[in-house]
Amino acid sequence: MDPIAIGEALALVGAGLAALGLGLRDIRRLRLLVLVAAVCGGIASILLEGRLPAATAARLAIAAMALVCVGTLLGLGWSAWSASPISVRARDRTLRRAFGPISPAAFRALLRLAERRPVPAPLRLTRAGWAPEHLWYLAEGALRVERDGQVTEVDGPFFVGEVSFVTGATAPATITVLPGAELLEWDGKILRDAFRRDPTLRPALEAILGRDLARKVSAVRPAPELIPQETETLSRLAV
Numbered sequence: 001m002d003p004i005a006i007g008e009a010l011a012l013v014g015a016g017l018a019a020l021g022l023g024l025r026d027i028r029r030l031r032l033l034v035l036v037a038a039v040c041g042g043i044a045s046i047l048l049e050g051r052l053p054a055a056t057a058a059r060l061a062i063a064a065m066a067l068v069c070v071g072t073l074l075g076l077g078w079s080a081w082s083a084s085p086i087s088v089r090a091r092d093r094t095l096r097r098a099f100g101p102i103s104p105a106a107f108r109a110l111l112r113l114a115e116r117r118p119v120p121a122p123l124r125l126t127r128a129g130w131a132p133e134h135l136w137y138l139a140e141g142a143l144r145v146e147r148d149g150q151v152t153e154v155d156g157p158f159f160v161g162e163v164s165f166v167t168g169a170t171a172p173a174t175i176t177v178l179p180g181a182e183l184l185e186w187d188g189k190i191l192r193d194a195f196r197r198d199p200t201l202r203p204a205l206e207a208i209l210g211r212d213l214a215r216k217v218s219a220v221r222p223a224p225e226l227i228p229q230e231t232e233t234l235s236r237l238a239v
Contacts, residue, residue, distance in 0.1 A: 007047030008060055014040030015064035019071025023078060026197060082108075095139060098157055100211045106204035113194055114184040119177045125160055126171035133188050136160040141181025147173035156181070158216070162209045165191075 014037040021033030052060070081087050082105040088096050096107050119141065126132045128147065138156030145152050164171050165188055177183060195202040 003047045004051050007044040007051075010040045010047070011044035011060055011064055012067070014038070014044065015067040019067045019074075022068070022071040023075040027199075028197070099208045102204045102207060103200075106200055109194070109198060109201055110186075110205060110208075111184075113190060114186050117183040117185055119179060119181040119183060121179055123177045123183075124174065125177060126164070126173065126175045128172060128174045129170050131168065131170045132161045132164050135162060135165045135186040135188060135191065137184040138177065139182045139184055142178045143181065144176045144178060145173050146176075153178070159209060159212045162213060166206075166209065 016037075017033045017040065018037035021030040021037070024030050024033070048057070048060075083103060085093075085104055087104050088107060092107075092111060095111075096102075096104070099107060114137075122144075125134075125136055125143075137159050140156060142153055142155045143160070145154065160175055161171065163169060191201075191205070
């Protein structure tokens with residue numbers, strides 16, 4: 001085969017891979033693509049050295065740089081859009097406000113990992129003494145908490161199972177979601193895999209959980225706007 005044709009193809013393939021990598025948010029994939037692009041470029045340089053006229057080499061370099069520039073511009077555009085609040089769908093903006101000040105990109109990523117579940121019948125989430133494998137957010141509706149022989153009901157929104165998710169401890173209460181509620185459910189294993197792929201997700205979720213847990217803990221000291229029953233129940237929800 002013609003080494004010039006192979007070298008030109010490798011040079012363009014390498015530039016295309018670099019351009020693709022610059023458009024990705026996954027740092028590991030970006031590094032892998034840039035590494036492969038560098039290998040392609042090195043092989044192309046060996047094959048083409050002294051074999052191309054200056055004008056042809058210049059055109060090839062311009063074409064490769066154009067591909068990289070396009071990838072860079074697309075990546076910058078995607079980053080700007082991802083950081084903008086308009087990237088969050090209208091139906092999810094109330095939920096994002098409830099989650100607190102996290103980036104739109106992190107919010108969308110966490111939402112993609114969650115399963116929305118309407119609850120037509122009572123659904124038990126945790127059992128006292130068991131370690132739950134999921135994390136939940138009660139977006140709408142109410143749930144029943146059974147702990148230390150007492151049973152209470154409380155309305156959302158708030159997280160369920162966050163302490164067990166973070167620490168791996170067993171749940172201290174049995175929690176059942178009541179009919180008519182809406183849940184967001186995350187599989188713990190899938191979430192942890194996502195943390196390894198995207199290092200920004202763990203601190204974003206921890207900030208959300210910290211905000212939610214702080215509300216529950218602060219409810220132990222009754223505030224004027226909280227009736228005693230609600231105060232007691234919220235303090236019990238830190239499971």
